[in-house]
Amino acid sequence: MDEELLRTFSAGGPTGHLVDDLAAIVLAILRDSPETREDAARGRQVMVENPRLIALAAERLRQSVESCVVHAEKREGGHFDRRRLDVAIGLVLVCFHIAMERYLDDDVETDLSSLFTASLATARDLLAT
Amino acid sequence: MDEELLRTFSAGGPTGHLVDDLAAIVLAILRDSPETREDAARGRQVMVENPRLIALAAERLRQSVESCVVHAEKREGGHFDRRRLDVAIGLVLVCFHIAMERYLDDDVETDLSSLFTASLATARDLLAT
Numbered sequence: 001m002d003e004e005l006l007r008t009f010s011a012g013g014p015t016g017h018l019v020d021d022l023a024a025i026v027l028a029i030l031r032d033s034p035e036t037r038e039d040a041a042r043g044r045q046v047m048v049e050n051p052r053l054i055a056l057a058a059e060r061l062r063q064s065v066e067s068c069v070v071h072a073e074k075r076e077g078g079h080f081d082r083r084r085l086d087v088a089i090g091l092v093l094v095c096f097h098i099a100m101e102r103y104l105d106d107d108v109e110t111d112l113s114s115l116f117t118a119s120l121a122t123a124r125d126l127l128a129t
Numbered sequence: 130m131d132e133e134l135l136r137t138f139s140a141g142g143p144t145g146h147l148v149d150d151l152a153a154i155v156l157a158i159l160r161d162s163p164e165t166r167e168d169a170a171r172g173r174q175v176m177v178e179n180p181r182l183i184a185l186a187a188e189r190l191r192q193s194v195e196s197c198v199v200h201a202e203k204r205e206g207g208h209f210d211r212r213r214l215d216v217a218i219g220l221v222l223v224c225f226h227i228a229m230e231r232y233l234d235d236d237v238e239t240d241l242s243s244l245f246t247a248s249l250a251t252a253r254d255l256l257a258t
Binding site: 054055058083084086090091093095101122124126127 | 147148177181183184212213217220222224227251255257
């Protein structure tokens with residue numbers, strides 16, 4: 001995990017927009033990850049064949065989210081709102097999930113980061129009133 | 130499933146806003162569902178204890194989503210965009226999931242429909258640029 005980015009996040013950056021700043025953390029993790037498309041496809045296949053692993057992964061994800069809460073509390077101070085944070089994290093995770101499905105299923109050359117950014121842009125567009 | 134609402138959805142309503150119109154379908158399903166908070170809590174517990182059921186539920190959800198695609202195609206006509214639809218459905222599902230967690234975990238009297246509508250409003254607010 002990029003410690004400097006976490007410090008930036010806690011201080012309210014890099015953009016000041018909660019969803020975009022959570023997305024920046026996901027993009028940093030992707031940038032530093034050595035995982036290939038084949039690794040990700042194999043990981044998904046193993047999970048489909050061993051549902052127990054889905055439960056374990058969900059629990060690990062829950063723990064990762066909890067470990068981020070302290071940074072969000074620091075960032076928001078007295079304005080901290082756990083419900084709002086949960087929705088922001090949910091938005092980022094669902095856009096990541098959609099990007100990953102597309103990355104593994106569609107016959108495209110696009111990298112996962114670009115697909116994630118595109119999903120988030122579509123979400124923003126869809127919710128624009 | 131409310132056939133009239135599905136017809137309305139296919140015709141581009143009730144609001145003309147894809148996410149809100151998908152949410153209207155979820156709200157109609159909730160309105161007609163006899164499931165109590167205790168039923169939902171029991172269902173979640175059974176899933177946690179039997180991860181195989183999580184995989185089954187995910188597959189059933191995938192099939193339900195596929196069966197909705199035809200209505201979305203009718204609605205959007207030549208403008209139909211599967212990627213956009215996937216993001217819209219993902220947004221609605223993640224807001225529903227967050228509402229359900231809150232419904233089962235928080236010590237509040239609020240009903241699930243209100244929590245779902247509130248999650249969606251928070252998502253819209255978070256993504257407003």
